[in-house]
Amino acid sequence: MCRIFGSFSAGAARPDPGELAAVSARQRHGGPDEHDVLSGAGWSLGCDRLAVTDLRGGRQPYRLPHLPGIIAVLNGEIYNHRILRRELAARGHRFPDTCDGTLLPALYAEYGPAFAERLDGMFAVAVLDLRASPLLVLAVDPMGMKPIHYHRGTDGSFRFASEIPALLAFEGVRITPRADTLDTVLATRTSFSTQTALEGISVMPPGATAVVSPGQEPAVRRRPMQPATPSEADFATEDVLRREVRRLARADVPVCALTSGGLDSGLVTALAAEYARETGAPSLHTFHLTYQGKWPGSEHIHARAVARQARTVHHEVALDPGELGSLLTRATRHLGQPNADPIALSTYALFRAVREAGFTVALTGDGADELFGGYSRMREALEAPAGGDWATSYADALSAAPRMLREYLYTPTYRAYIAEEGSAADRIVRELRSARTDRLTAITSFETRWRLPAYHLRRVDHLSMAWAVEARMPFCQPSVAAHARGLSSAARRGKAALYGAGRELLPATVLNRPKQPFTLPVTAMLSPGSALLEPVRELLSPERLVRGGQVRPDRVQRLLARQLERPSDQDALALWALATHELWTEVVRGMAIPVGCAA
Template sequence: MCRIYGHLGGNLAHHHLRAVSALQRHGGPDARFSAAGDDWALGNNRLAIIDLDGGEQPFKLGRDIQVVFNGELYNHKELRQRLHALGYVFHDHCDGNVLPALYHHYGLDFVEHLDGMYAVAIIDLRAEPKLVLATDEAGMKPLYYHWDRRHRQLYFSSELPALLSVPGPSWEESIGGLDAYLTTKTPFGEQTMFDQVQVLPRAATAVYTRDGGLKIDRRAKRDFPVVPTDLETAGQRAQYTLRTETHRLALADVPISTITSGGLDSSLVTALLAEKVPHVHAFNIAYTGDWPFDEKRYAREVARLSGARYHQIEADPAEFPKLMDEVVWHLGQPNADPITLSTYLLFQGVSEAGFKVTLSGDAADEIFGGYGRIKKALTDGDGWDRNYVDALAAIPSATRNALYTEDYRDYLRDNGSEFDRIVGQLRAGSSDRLAAITEFEVDQRLPAYHLRRVDHLSMAHSVEVRLPFCQTSVTDLARSLPTDLRVRGDEVKRTLYAAARGLVPDSVLNRPKQPFTLPITAMLADGQPLLGYARDMLASGHDGRLDPQAVEGLIKTQAANPNDESALAIWSLLIHRIWTRQITCQGERRAA
């Protein structure tokens, strides 16, 4: 696991490369490597997980093929054996060292042979210098880039602040970014909050040359023909597939831990990992005081049943205002889910306990049909798609539009809103409603909203997160299930519940689903420090897109009658305000 960066075209000074590396050192504190030519550079900050004494990057094949890599390749041993038989020589056992030979032998099809999570960058100097970038099937490892067409330069990095530190890309926010953020809690697809920075989509290979420009190819979407089966058989298949992948993901030369929230998904991963790693350490986060959504008793029971060693991390809500600036900075752009603070503190606790690797249950809801909005969309009438998109929002459409100024509403009418874009995409999707929703969840929401958040906040503490539910075999199995084996009536994730029986405590299986999040409605009640902080922060800094009086009215409503909708709206605006203050400061520093 690493942080990577580089460019083709231009000539970054040595101090610029060092600055990019320094801004990502938290994600790779064990070593720093780089290489550069006349108009290119590659660099990496290493978090040593496999072959602790090897792993020097860029990995090279002669002088003409050089590779930097962020992630883990779970099939690297098989690939090394195959390539060795073809005559290639390897000087260490690090997983990424197979990449130059794999690219040399298979060309751009090298990604078809990779099993794991990855962001790869290759400089190929054999003819016209070429930069190749590639991301994994799920989008677990983000890769941001800035393409300067006029000067024929492309820069990339694992994190936004690092990329924006080089000359060229602007810290200026996209005008439509606020609407995209408030509509979906963070920008989806290839867009970011910055006008001049994009993110490479999942399952993508990009090729850049100075003369040919940038060409991005998405790997062909796989078909998921429905496989008729019964619930018991589906549960057995899901359990077997998850067990196989969870055990494979236990490969490391450092100790492995697990996240146990007390919900179904992480509990099942913990139980399966404990079969492979006896007395595995399991981590849970809770909050000091008496708050809603406390899951620690369930997490303790999961750990006890599976034989895991339980660690309880407790966060003090009184400290949250001091923490928010740091969390927003590591994310690089706003994410309105209050879970960001919990996630940051959880991985801090994992790191402080001495672990570099942990497994989590993320992505189960997207592929097995676990969200209430999915269940509702399957029974809604003609307006299901609009209701579904509104359920994604940080602020529902009616409230959102009331918060915008008339000028900003005019802009969105002229240029298109994020709401209308997503509704149009859903309507253009499969006639099978669950298939269309799942495609959107997996392709758009999961990488942007979940996986980048997990990546940035774990690597902020030098922790690698592995995700069994993102493994291709698990995703393919889930998406081949008939609708009623995923969602039926009020039942969600039916196959996953069947898979967990006998492995997970009945108390977890039978409890109502609840969000793993920060209880912000209670924390933003009148008299709580968080509401006072939000009131102070939102009293200034409006840029013509938000109506100050409408924002003030929202805060008054929450103080008089705390409720989930206004609490999340205030939280979302607060996160955006913190972020805009950060980018304004950075822009001013650059101008100076």
């Protein structure tokens, strides 16, 4: 697990070492164990390493003595590296250590840009091929767990990095927020598709490979998904998940699990604890975040029940709400893009506690809802009558502020701009309506292709790596995703298959409770005297909003007054989204590198 970066151009000049050092420094929190960069005429390749596999070996960038013209860097984990190493050794390749990424130059030498089709894991890989006509090949895992952000300059130069703040440290990468970003945040809570919130900066789509030639546009293609096979009986879901949890629970560093108190993380916790007992390993440690004081929606009782039944060493992290204002700024800086989910603060604080307790790998339950139909918006869309406009209702359920509220808040000029350019919500509706498949498949395909990687996985990746913790997600492994696609519609609705898998593993109180997301009680915290009210009020001051020119300050103030008088989840989330966008605008502009200065 690491942070990677690099540049590629048609020029003969060697990249500026000071500039590359500045790029590395901005994402070193995710790779504190080792730092190295190689460069040559028109290219650079660098890595900030978090050592998880073969702690003494695995120095990056990877090079093999018998393949001097191929250089590679890896962010993530390749779970089938032992199998691949044996296959490559049989073809005559030799390796200096047992680190998973060391085999990448040999794998590329054998298969070229198709090498990524043989990888099983979560990964973002960059391979530089200098043997003939120079090529840069980038690849990300099928679910998009590990990101690559990139920028192509007007001179044809190409730059990439794991995190946007690091990419912005390259000279020539300008900070220009997209005009439609505010609407995107309010309509979908974060930027979807291959676009980011900044002009000229793109992100690799899940399961994609990009081939870059000097001075040319990158040729990006999505690799074929692992095919869905006819499912076994529904109870086989437990076996598929058990196999992945056991595989991901192996590491050369301490491993723990995040336990929210819900079904998804509970299943991962129970299976990981089972594996620890069977292998004679130390008892599994579990972590749960709650807040000091009494707040609605606390799940700590359910998390304790899961931990008690699984026999884990349980850590209950009680966060002081007074710290949330400072956490908001830090989490926003690490995310690099606006994300309107209040869970970001909880996620950041939880991974901090994991790292401070001495753990480097954490198992999580992310991805289950998207694959197994767990969201209420999915149920409502499936129950909507034929011929009804279920797609528009579905898109509205994704928003931080419904369409009517957005239009009420916008200035006339901004409202007209969005009407002309189109909203991200409109694009989602068109995609759902145009799907040539059944409604459930259309929904899960959209959720896993676009929303899951952009909204959830990016948050987990950036905020775990902010504390040098590798988050592993069993539900996001290709075998689990393929298994879910092969289940009957009944088994995929409402996570029926997962509830079946949990009958013997989880307490009845957890199985029978209503679904509840792991989040921050933002409605209660935007109330008089609460820790978050003043930071949000300051971010939404009329003086700030007038400068932006996109929302009407008077109407935002009315919304805030209504929230204080009659608290509601809808108004609280809308205010939170407006505030996080405003803070992101401020934070990202502070990342500008003065022209001619690399640090």
